[in-house]
Amino acid sequence: MERAILSGNEAIARGAYEAGVKVASAYPGTPSTEILENMTRYPSIDASWAPNEKVALEVGMGACFGGARSLVAMKHVGVNVAADPLFTLSYTGVRGGLVLVTADDPELHSSQNEQDNRNYAKFAKMPMFEPADSQEALTFTRLALEVSEQFDTPVFLRTTTRISHSKSIVTLSDPVTGLPAPSLEKNPPKFVMLPSNARKRHVLVEERLRKMEEWACEQPFNVVEEGSGAVGVITSGVSYQYAREVLPEATILKLGMVYPLPKRLIREFAARFETLYVIEELDPFIEEQIRAMGIEVRGKDLLPICGELTVGRVRQALSGETPPVYVEIEDSLPQRPPSMCPGCPHRGVFHALNRLKAFVTGDIGCYTLGFMEPLSAMDTCICMGASVGNATGLSKVLDEEQARRVVAVIGDSTFLHTGINGLMDMVYNQSTSTLVILDNRITAMTGRQEHPGSGYTLGGEEAFRVDLEQLCRSVGVEHVQLVDPYDLDLTRRILKEEMARSTVSVVIFRRPCMLVKRDPVKRLPALTVDAARCTGCRACLQLGCPAIEWRPEEGDKGKAHINQLLCVGCGLCPQVCRFDAMGECHEK
Amino acid sequence: MKNNTTNILISGVGGQGILLASEILSEALMLAGFDVKKNEIHGMSQRGGSVVSHIRFGAKVYSSIIPEGEGDVLLGFELLETYRYLPLLRKGAKVLANDLKIFPAPVNLGKAVYPNDIPERIARHFPGSTLVPGLDLALEAGDPRTVNVVLLGALSGSIDIEPGLWLEILHKMVPERFLAVNLKAFELGRRTASATGQAVQEGATA
CATH class of the missing domain: 3.40.50.970 (Thiamin diphosphate (ThDP)-binding fold, Pyr/PP domains)
Incomplete structure (x- = not known):
């Protein structure tokens, strides 16, 4: 069988293709963006950018109402935008399978908050799968679409940055065949959510969750990995990898589906151990549900709620061991924050x-x-x-x-x-x-x-x-x-x-972005500084251009210099220089 | 509690071609029969910010992020960004640093000073480290844009993969018209690193 090394996002796109997804829609957002970008590899999928996440979900829903499988992707905060249709979609259920990928960003690598979207699964009463590597990202995408149809529910697939953007080896399969052709089918009691219809649907939603909870106890995605010792661990997603590395001998209940929880399975598992750890990133989502079952666990009393987990953080929380630091460097080292590109029109x-x-x-x-x-x-x-x-x-x-x-x-x-x-x-x-x-x-x-x-x-x-x-x-x-x-x-x-x-x-x-590829912006010759004219007034430094370098050792007060490899000749710095020191070919 | 995973870090400045280098490396490791995981951060941190790619390989890899103090090899595309990630390395790790300075914004604004003794500092902690004249070798290969392949060539000597497999991957991943220059860049990098490595060893025994 063909193997490939794929990121979580590439694997989700591949999984959608193998599952026969017809429509995919999204608004870009780190760390989810590459899912839709990779959909363009598969001509059988109609993949498109929507103007926002709410529209993306509504497009996916439309395809699903027509009987086709669809996938919608967004970053965690995108789900806030799409929440309105989402909560009612949970009531209507689906015709074709629908999976909503929420890509969370613990540690805020590229986000304005680090909300834990597992809470949305409970809030919207929808099942949620959580892959722990790229192979699971692919498998669980396929699974989520099947489960969506089996239980008549939209399904969440939750990734985190370290799953979305980590590459690992996956095995590829051929796409499924024999899915029913999309068609129109009237069913107002199911799809017209007036109060009288919605009240009935809500009852079905609660029944659905109860059924799934029992069903999930028997499924291979919730698996006990037998080990030794008196310690049991319950974990899911990327946290599983850290738990496995820190506790190679432990018995682990690895949850592939984090909502609804397989309560009977958890009860049986917990009964076997004196100490039970729940190792999860961000909120005590699993922990609180297990505590509500009357089972005592160690979790957020040891592990941080803020930021992502790492092997080091898990190890320190569980054993008190600090990382073996060989080299320490000074805090005063110059930082390298991101900045607007040279020539950026902003x-x-x-x-x-x-x-x-x-x-x-x-x-x-x-x-x-x-x-x-x-x-x-x-x-x-x-x-x-x-x-x-x-x-x-x-x-x-x-x-x-x-x-x-x-x-x-x-x-x-x-x-x-x-x-x-x-x-x-x-x-x-x-x-x-x-x-x-x-x-x-x-x-x-x-x-x-x-x-x-x-x-x-x-x-x-x-x-x-x-x-x-x-x-x-x-x-x-x-x-x-x-x-x-x-x-x-x-x-x-x-x-x-x-x-x-x-x-x-x-x-x-x-003015177009300097990095647009389809329509490349013409770069002008790099500008230079006439050292004789530069007075060291630093006015040009106020532009914050990465191409303008400050040389404190030159002249009385220091002088500006333009990095010839970085400058794209945008012409802003000559406009702020009062001494006419910046321009084309001053220095040779 | 070190397991049998080998941990490689590639660091530098956003836009230097770190992503491509780490792609080629992980592809090569997969073909060599290892389990491989690789991780780097996209998005906000790419706009000229500090970038680090983690590559781990072995019989079975769990976390895709290298735990602090467990890095075995660091390939730095820029001096300050090489130095910044030294705390991730274990004692006796191998460091390969491109001999290049790119001033970050605080230095350009005159608010911070770029340390000028980074190669010496690295050598103090890691005596077997190698300074690679990446741009000179890329120019010798025929294209300044091949610095990342020069550096990959330099790194290849520290990784247990047959030379033939590296060439196979380059054939697969580099477009035809750039292939010759990239193959040359790879070879120049590989030779430099092994020559320096030897020199250090001889120095140690003398």
Whole structure:
């Protein structure tokens, strides 16, 4: 049989293909993004980017109502956006199987919180599988779709960053055949969730959970790995790997399905041991349910709730052993935080907002990096789309002088995700704020994904491109400006004008991301610094460009230097240099 | 409680081609018959930030992250990012460092100083370490973009995989038109590391 080394995300895409999934939809979000990107390898799947997670789920539901298998993927916070259809989908159940992949991010590698979405399984009364490596990511995706149909329920597949982005070896199989052809089938009592129908469905939901709980006691995905000693361990997902490495001899009940729990199996298991550990990341989700069964366990009294687990953290919690440190390095080592790329079109806008002393309500994307020194021009960042409503609320409570300084900043993809609703509110309720849309024609932060304003689909085909100017005008914004963010003087002037305006205005800064591959941005020759003219005033350093290096040993005060490998010739630094020291070919 | 897993770290700066190097390495290890796991972080940390890839192999690998103090080999694409991950290594680990400095933002802003004695510091803790002139060798191979393959070549000497298998993987994973230059880059890296390794050994016995 063919073997491959796949990431968890690649394995989920493969599993969907093998299970005969017809429709897959998602909005990009780390660490889930590569699931849909990898779907494009399989022509039998209609895979697409939706403008947000709620739409993605609704598309998946539609396919499922038509009798086809579907997969919907999102990062943990994306499930918050999709929660509305989700909770009622749990009542209707499915026709074709539906799996919702929630990719959680313990340790917040690339997220604004580290919510534990296992809680959603209990809250929405849906089963949840949790793979511990790529092979299980593939197998459990297939299994989840079968179980979805068997028990007439949508099913969660929960990964964490270390599962999504770790590669391990998997065995590939051929896709299933003989699935029924999609068709229309009327069934209002099941799919029209009016109170009278929904009340009946709720009863079925509770029955379904009870049946699954008993069924799960006999399934091979909940497995006891026999060992020796008086200690028993209950664990699941990536935590299993850490538990196994720390306690190679222990007897482990490895749960493949974390909700509903196989209570009889757990009771039998617990009875065998004097000490029972529950090793799980984030919330005491399994632990609390076992305690509620009247069984005493050790868990979060030893292990942290915050952050991800590691072999070292589990070992320390269980045995008190600290890692064998051979080399220690000083804390003062220079950090290397991420930064906007050289030539990033966002840089000039944040430089101007900083100069104008704006109070910036920010949003989710690469441009969130505008909060970092030296640009230091972002004051709030909560969730997708929040910048717009946050600005409106602020401007309602501030005096006129302060209200003028409030600027909402959002990217093109985020604006179409959930920002547009806030803009309608701005106009409707007469906000005085300014909305800046940073239109780089791509969902950049997650690795350059297309969206309805980019003009291309997930598969790379040309699509209608949402006209942002017209869209803003159509919801009632009278003042819509389009500006090239490489023109720093114009950027500053327009922002100043629009901030002073007492009605809503939108400024769209349009320039493609430097990293877009389908339409590569032409790189201009690298610029150089004329050392004779550079006075060491450091004005250019305030751009926070990785290509501008500071050489403290040169001249009286130090001098700037441009790294020739990094500079893409965007031309921002000559516009902030008052001594005309930066330009083309000054130094040879 | 060290098991029989071998632990390799590849560190550097986002955008240096670490991902490709670790892909090639893990593919090679799978073909060599090992169980392999590999992990790195995507997303926010990629934008020019510090990046580290963990590769573990053996008969059976559990965690994909290398526990602190258990790293066996560190391949650094940049000096500061090599030094930063030394605490993950065990005593007697092998360090291969690309002789390159990329200043991080705090240094460019004049708020921090880039240590200029990193190779000496590494050598103090790990006497068998090797400094690889990655860019010079890549230029000698014919393309400055092959630094990552030069470094992979340097690393290959520390891993128990037949040379023929490495070449097979490069044939599979590198596009045809870049193949010749990459094969040369790999060979130059491999030779440099083994030459230095020998020199260190001779120095030790002299």
